[in-house]
Amino acid sequence: xxxxxxxxxxxxxxxxxxxxxxxxxxxxxxxxxxxxxxxxxxxxxxxxxxxxxxxxxxxxxxxxxxxxxxxxxxxxxxxxxxxxxxxxxxxxxxxxxxxxxxxxxxxxxxxxxxxxxxxxxxxxxxxxxxxxxxxxxxxx
Ligand code: HEM
Numbered sequence: 778x779x780x781x782x783x784x785x786x787x788x789x790x791x792x793x794x795x796x797x798x799x800x801x802x803x804x805x806x807x808x809x810x811x812x813x814x815x816x817x818x819x820x821x822x823x824x825x826x827x828x829x830x831x832x833x834x835x836x837x838x839x840x841x842x843x844x845x846x847x848x849x850x851x852x853x854x855x856x857x858x859x860x861x862x863x864x865x866x867x868x869x870x871x872x873x874x875x876x877x878x879x880x881x882x883x884x885x886x887x888x889x890x891x892x893x894x895x896x897x898x899x900x901x902x903x904x905x906x907x908x909x910x911x912x913x914x915x916x917x
Contacts, residue, residue: 778901782894783841789891790838793882801827804878812870818862837902848905855906863910868903875899 778786793800805823809816819826833854840847879895880887 778841778894778897782890782897785891785894786841786898787838789879789883789886789895790835792886793879794835796882797831798827800878800882801831803881804830804874807877808871808874811874812867815867815870838898841898841901844901851902851905852909855909858906859910865907865911868907872896872899872903 801823805819805827837847837851840850876892876895876899880892883891
């Protein structure tokens with residue numbers, strides 16, 4: 778990611794923070810519409826999940842400026858996701874629901890540059906998660 782893209786993601790995320798609750802509702806509504814098969818992986822009550830997702834996104838967004846320290850946490854997140862039953866093919870609908878949510882939440886502030894910057898950030902995070910999930914643990 779370029780420093781300018783990191784700046785665009787961080788600046789636009791600040792505009793999502795005040796509407797985090799709505800953004801989380803939009804996100805899960807959209808995700809379960811485009812990928813109904815993932816609904817059963819989540820608990821019936823999504824309240825805690827919504828808070829965790831927005832908190833993690835906030836951490837990830839802040840961490841883009843110092844990726845080296847963020848990577849181990851994202852790898853661990855990816856390994857936990859494998860335990861939730863998440864497979865590589867599930868990352869695309871989640872990314873698409875995220876971009877859709879940002880478009881709804883940011884309106885005109887969601888310029889093509891902001892969209893590109895978020896798409897790149899999601900690719901960096903999701904690739905790191907997927908790679909960590911498929912790596913074999915080291916033999917003892
Ligand atoms: C950049 C991508 C993603 C981020 C930042 C993210 C973030 C999180 C966080 C913070 C949690 C809380 C539990 C934990 O920390 O281990 C979580 C749980 C979970 N995530 Fe993700 N996630 C991502 C991608 C996905 C994808 C692609 C799926 C596939 C459908 C998914 C499905 C789940 C499920 C099923 C849980 C557990 C729900 C539960 O039992 O409480 N996530 N995610």
